[in-house]
Amino acid sequence: MKLATYNVNGVNGRLPVLLRWLTERQPDVVCLQELKAPDERFPIDAIRNLGYDAVWYGQKSWNGVAILSRVGDIHETRRGLPGDPDPAHSRYLEAAVAGIIVGCLYLPNGNPRPGPKFDYKLRWFEAFARHAADLHAQGLPIALVGDYNVMPTALDVYKPERWQEDALFAPEVRDAFARLVGQGWTDALRTLHPGETVYTFFDYFRNAYARNAGLRIDHILLSPQLAPRLRQAEVDLEVRGWEKTSDHCPVWAELADA
Template sequence: MKIATWNVNSIRQREAHVHRWLQSCQPDVLFLQEIKCETAAFPVKTFEPLGYRSQAVGQKSYNGVAVIARVPFTVTHTELPGLPADDAQARYIEIQAAGMTLIGIYLPNGNSRGEEGFAYKLAWMDCLAARAKTLLAQDIPLLITGDFNVCPTEEDLAPGALSSNDALIRPESRQRFRTLLWLGLTDAVRAIHPHGTVYTFWDYQAGAWQRDLGLRIDHTLLSPTLAEKLIAADPDREERAQPQPSDHVPVTVTLDD
């Protein structure tokens, strides 16, 4: 089974990109982030001729997540359990598919709105850890994927790509990412590529792509039963070189049946 994640930075801008990539790579499940449209505006019919069913959790102009799958699935949550009831940011979708719980996330960046925005990021990560702990305690095969907006270590960003106080690399962000791993989850990409540059994001500014000033912020975490089935985990670097690309590339994890 192939499960992928991709922050498309506007499905309106990248609808054709996603269609082409689905045709070429044929993942069983693709989670999208930053679709930047309301739920009803997601182009579900675009992907139906390819055999894919879609479900979006959107909001106007910002954020938004979606799942596109060619295997049957049931949506179980469209909000991260534990967040305040009035939280309106569309950042979470949880489904059941093929005997697994699959979660797609768009974790807050944490650099906007000063310390208040950073506190929101940390609170979101705490709720995510609590949800993962609950599911792991039920011994459910679990996969969490998406744009985490965290570079877990210094090896996960090019030198000079971020300032030292950026929310993506602040100690509190990295500590909470480690908390997820300490629960028993496996970082799929680092399980396959323990060292080296496997970036998933290059900013549009300052020639970041041309200079390879990348970040690894799109991750897939696996519960122990799924980690045992891991075959491959790779970002599709070539997608960043396409015309009018997203600043992120797809990351695909392959699991043995």
């Protein structure tokens, strides 16, 4: 099974890019972030025409997450993060699909730091870590997938010295990610690419994509019951070069059958 995450940065504005990627790459289960659309404007017909079903949790202008599948029914198990400090934001969706539990998340950006947005990011991260621990304790095959807005280490950011004051690279945020992974989750991309420079995001400014000046902020974390099935993990870098594309690249992990 090919499990993917893609921050589309506006599902309707980037719909041709999303549909092209789904057609060419044919991932089996996909988590989308930053839909930037209310529920009634999610393009379900176009997605179903490609053979996918979907569940989604939208929000006008901001946020929004969705789970797509072409390999079986999607059974939604949770809409919204337990203990979310601002539940008006559509940032978490969870479902059982193809024999695994998939948590799709869009963690807050947190800038500017310091300030209320950074405080909210830390509170959201704490709530998410508590929920992740509860999931982990269930002993099921689980994947926590999405845009974490965290560069875990200096290897995950171009010129880390320039990001010392940014909320995505703050020590508190990196420590929170390390504690999360320390619960027993496997970072799929980093596990199969140790020591390599791998980026998933390139800013629209300063010709970042052409210069390979990127960040690794989109992650796929696997529970101990799912991690042994990990066979491959990659970034579809070329999608970032398509016309009218997102500033994120799709990231995917290939899992062997149970």
